[in-house]
Amino acid sequence: MSHPPRRGRRPNDPRRGRASGPSGGRPPQVDPAxxxxxELLAAVxxxxxxxNLKLxxxxxxxxxxxxxxxxxxxxSYGTSRTKGQLDAIxxxxxxxxxxxxxPPVLDALRLGAYQLLRTRIPPHAAVSATVDLVRAGGRPGAAGFVNALLRKVSAHDLDGWLAELAPAxxxxxxxxxxxxxxxxxxxxxxxxxxxxxRRDELADALAADNQSPAVHLVARPGRIARDELTAESGGTPARYSPYGLYLPAGNPGALAAVADGRAAVQDEGSQLVALTLAEAPLDGSDERWLDLAAGPGGKAGLLGALAARRGATVDAVEISPHRADLVRRTVSGLPVTVHTADGRDPGLPAGSYDRVLLDAPCTGLGALRRRPEARWRRQPADVAELTRLQRDLLQSAAGLVRPGGLIGYVTCSPHLVETAAVLNRRPKDLEIVDATELVPGNPAADAPLDGPVPGTVQLWPHRHGTDAMFLALLRRS
Structure with a gap:
């Protein structure tokens, strides 16, 4: 979590460094953190x-x-998240x-600027530690430049720089x-x-992207009760998902229930969209389910656990062999068959599925708080290519679901081109089912849930505490 800037020395601060000259006649002392x-910035x-995978x-x-x-x-997360702001300063x-x-020197400058502007680390310690990092690296001659530049940065706190540089x-x-x-x-x-x-919420929505989210766990139904997982983890029950809970701190992978597959790390919004599809009223058979873009397998695992309790089976499709293997490990022991195939033409029987989940590849703008570097990696040009893929996958889903069956079109992005625009060009035999009253836990009672197209659902971090998941529930007529 970021802290407001604070000047001056903190007594007994173990991170306090020595004088912040470029060398000081001593060998560099690189702090391991x-x-x-x-190294994380360099890898990104x-x-x-x-x-989140490399760290x-x-x-x-x-x-x-x-x-x-x-x-x-x-x-590492803070510097990645605020890179554009740091670069402006x-x-x-x-x-x-x-x-x-x-580039390695620029990485160090960003790290130093982040410490100066967004942490409580004393300025002299932030500068000294950054200079040592450069001296110990491949460009030791840049230490003086780094020292001088960071001293200029330290002339103002963050609010001062923003007041000077931000347009009115x-x-x-x-x-x-x-x-x-x-x-x-x-x-x-x-x-x-x-x-x-509700554009007046924009500042709150953007601020939520900069908050470190809690870890959300899912207790897989039929494998572990949420109360049992709560007792084991020390977490608290989620607001909406009947299987979710929030983990206050610690490594979730160290929990026995996570290690053996009875539970998993999964954002509550991801749980809710899968549960809405799985529990929506359906006429006729309800035995064959499909996850058309399954990697890395979180939703397939939840669907598989629900299917096992209802006598249904799940086919999960993933185009990447590596991610398909991740899905297989995630759904081990569940009635899920994983296919390494392209969801646009997976080679599965047409019109044979009762429920189809399409969690389409997207820009990921709804999960920026969990993926600190994503906002600077994505470009506007990415959107057009992704929406073509989203439309192709939805066309495939429409051919795989039976008449009367349901499709859950999901994106972890609120971008209108990936949500409303894709729905406006959907196959003509897909009609929108109002999902706003079907979401478990009734999050609409706390904050608006309506999406950009009537009947669709849009979750938000600043409203619901989830990733900004979008859901359209579609029935093949």
Missing amino acids: RQVAA RADDAYA PELLAAHGLSGRDAALATEL LSACSTRPLDSID SDDDPTGHLALTTAHPSWIVDAIGDALGP
Whole structure:
């Protein structure tokens, strides 16, 4: 969690460094938490690594736990999340364009600026530790440059820099929110458009993206009762999902129930959209279910557990062999058959499924709080390619579901092009079923649930505490 900037020294702070000169005549002393954060930034930049997947690997490799692991997580996630904002401030302080700075040095500058502007680490310690990180790396000669530049950054706190650099809200509301909330402008506009008549919630929605979310667990029905999982984990029952709970802290993988597959890590919004499809009223047979884009398997695992209790079976389709293997491990022991195939043409019997879940590949704008680097990795040009894939997959789902059967079209994105626009071009024999009253736990009683098309559902982090999941329930006529 980020803390407001605070100047001055904290007594007995174990992170306090020495004088912040570029060398001080001493060998560099690299703090292991900062080293992990630097390696994480390098992996994201150079290898397109996913921060939430790479960080546990780095923490284990360096043997970090407790406070050191927490600091590494805060610095790596926070720096990744606010990169654009940090770059604006660094650019204002630098005599060189940022794109001319060696990438590892720029990573270190971002780490240092984040510590100065968004943590309670004393300025001299933040600068000194960053200089040591550079001196110990491949560009030791850049230490003086880094020292001088970070001293300029430390001249103001974050509010001071934003007051100086952000455009006035009245003149450029998008630009103002983009810099002050550390989002690209196109994402600010996309989320504002998705909020529609409730655009006055935009600042709250963007702020929610910058909050570290709690870990959500799901107790797989028939395998472990939620009360039992609550007792084992020390968590608290979720507000809406009858199988969900919130884990306050700790490593969920260390729980026996998670390790043996009785429970899993799954955002409550992800649970709700799968449960809504599985529990929606259906005429006729209800024996064959399909998850058409199943990787990495969270929803397939929940559907499989529900199907086992109702005498149904699930086919799960995943195009990536690696992700298909992840699905197989996730659904082990459940009545789920995994197919490594393209969901656009999976080779399955047409018109044979009673319920079809299509959790379509998307921009992921609804899960920015869980994927800190995603907002800077995605580009507006990505949207068109993804929506073509979404329409093709929905066309495939329409051919696989039986007449009278149900499709749950889901995206972890509120972007209107991925939600309303795809529905507006759906196959003509798919009619929208009003799902707003079918979501378990009735989240609409707490905050508006209506999506951009009548009858559809849009969850929000700032309203419901879930990822911004979209659901359209469709019946084949």
